Amino acid sequence: MSTAMILQRMRWATCTAVLLGMALLPAGNVQAQPALEVDPGYVDLREVEGWFAQAPIIEVNIREALLQLVAGASRADDPELADLLERLRAMQVRAYTIGPARYQVITRRAERFADRLADDGWDAILRVREPDEHIAVFVRPDDGGIAGLMVMVLAATGEDSVFINIVGDIDPEEIGRIGRKFNIDALNERVLSRDGRR
Amino acid sequence: MPDRVPSDPSAVDAWIDERLEAYLDGDLPPEEAAVLDRVLATSPTWHEQADLARSIRSVLREAPALRCPPAVTETVLRTAWNDVQAASSFDQRLGQAIDRVSEGLRTAWAGWTRWMRPVAVTAALVGAVALAGVLGAPEHASVPETQVAQAREEVAWTLAYVSQMGRRTAEVVRRSDLDASLPTDSPNEP
Numbered sequence: 001m002s003t004a005m006i007l008q009r010m011r012w013a014t015c016t017a018v019l020l021g022m023a024l025l026p027a028g029n030v031q032a033q034p035a036l037e038v039d040p041g042y043v044d045l046r047e048v049e050g051w052f053a054q055a056p057i058i059e060v061n062i063r064e065a066l067l068q069l070v071a072g073a074s075r076a077d078d079p080e081l082a083d084l085l086e087r088l089r090a091m092q093v094r095a096y097t098i099g100p101a102r103y104q105v106i107t108r109r110a111e112r113f114a115d116r117l118a119d120d121g122w123d124a125i126l127r128v129r130e131p132d133e134h135i136a137v138f139v140r141p142d143d144g145g146i147a148g149l150m151v152m153v154l155a156a157t158g159e160d161s162v163f164i165n166i167v168g169d170i171d172p173e174e175i176g177r178i179g180r181k182f183n184i185d186a187l188n189e190r191v192l193s194r195d196g197r198r
Numbered sequence: 199m200p201d202r203v204p205s206d207p208s209a210v211d212a213w214i215d216e217r218l219e220a221y222l223d224g225d226l227p228p229e230e231a232a233v234l235d236r237v238l239a240t241s242p243t244w245h246e247q248a249d250l251a252r253s254i255r256s257v258l259r260e261a262p263a264l265r266c267p268p269a270v271t272e273t274v275l276r277t278a279w280n281d282v283q284a285a286s287s288f289d290q291r292l293g294q295a296i297d298r299v300s301e302g303l304r305t306a307w308a309g310w311t312r313w314m315r316p317v318a319v320t321a322a323l324v325g326a327v328a329l330a331g332v333l334g335a336p337e338h339a340s341v342p343e344t345q346v347a348q349a350r351e352e353v354a355w356t357l358a359y360v361s362q363m364g365r366r367t368a369e370v371v372r373r374s375d376l377d378a379s380l381p382t383d384s385p386n387e388p
Contacts, residue, residue, distance in 0.1 A: 060352045069341055070350045081357075091356050126367050135367050151360055164356060172364070179361025187355040 036063060036090055040121065041140045041148020041167040045092055048163050051109050057160060058095035058191060067091065081178055088168030095162045100132075103156035107134050110152055114138070117150060125172075132156040139172065146170040203233055214244060218251055277302070 036042055049056070062070070071085035098106055114124065117138050126137040133155050140148035149172060151164040166175070204213050214237055220226050221234045238245050277298060 058355075060356060062349050062352060066341065066346070066349050067353075069346045070353055073346050073350060081353075085353065091353060093352070093356055093359075126364075128367050135363060137363070137367065149360070151363060153363060162359065164360060166356070166360070175357055176361045176364045179357035179359070180365075182354040182358035182361075184355065184358035184362055187351060187358060190351055191355045 033089075036167065039089060039147065039167055040142045041146075041165075041170070042090065043092070043117070043148065043150050043165040045094055045163060045165060047113065048094055051106055052096050054096070056094040056096055058093055058162070060091060060093035062091045064089055078181075084174060084178055088166060088170075090165070090167040092165045092167075093162065095160045098154065098156065098161045100156045103132070103154065106161065107154055110134065110136070110154055114152070122148070122150060132158075139170070146172070149175070215247075218244075218248060219255075222248065222251055222255060273302070 037044070067085055067088055067090070071082045074085065075082040114136055118124065120140075121142075122138040122140050124136060124138050126135070128135040134152070135154075136150075136152045138148075138150040138152075139146045140150075142148075147167070147170070149164070149166040149170050151162070153159075153162045155161050204210055214234065217226055217230060217234060221231055224231075226234065238248050
């Protein structure tokens, strides 16, 4: 028997055996997280986008794979940040300039939005209602921990109105502590100037 | 209506692979068959794949249609091993083992009806997808460093903003608590 014949027959036998083996690979071995959109800590911000005629001046959508890459990139110089990011699934931000004329309308819509968050199991842990400013912070408890954080800041004048949703295993105190390390004024310039937004 | 060859180069191989059997059966529309004619004439890899498919098809057609026994793989392998033990030379033993395994698997395969093959192929594809999921997606390698750096700035901004809002609202709460605790001069206040 020639080598070529042996190789041809081995190829056929191997190919069939591999196909049979792969066809029997148990699907249960694959550990897949549920889709982000059904995560209890996820908030679909498309409704918020619909309140505004203009595009957001800041838009952030960082999800799972990219978040983990950022965590990896931060490991060397900021291991505390990396540890936090490894437990997160997504960060979403939308920022708009409202102005006094639209402030009341947006505030009423935000109140109704907050009511629906409460119906979906979100707890309002902080609310500030002042004449020109409305701040609300919500957390989504789940399975003994916090699965999501939602921040709504509405400003009639002077500042931007911001909507933030962070999804994952969250410790609000940790976020506050780590966030304090960053210089937001310096970051503002870079994030706002990106893509010619300002 | 014949399907057009995909413009995405990574999808072309899949397009050809899906049509190879139908091409050998003479079941492709003329336009698609002409595409495969050109591919087989110019690509040694696809030419070899077509030859292998033709040899498998001729063996399957010549083999008798038999019912597939329940434990066929185990039986075939055990029989092959017994034959290997009895053979005298290494070459003879290796050839006999391969022949028996191949013959047994071909016999089992020939017992299937034609429609079972796409089911098996689909199951294999599902298994391949599951295996890819276990091994992890290769997409991480394709994200440019600049995008990661930009995302890192946006993460830092978001955390800084949330932290700042937390401090501001705490300040507002403290002020309102302080205001509530201060005595007033108004005689109408309780």
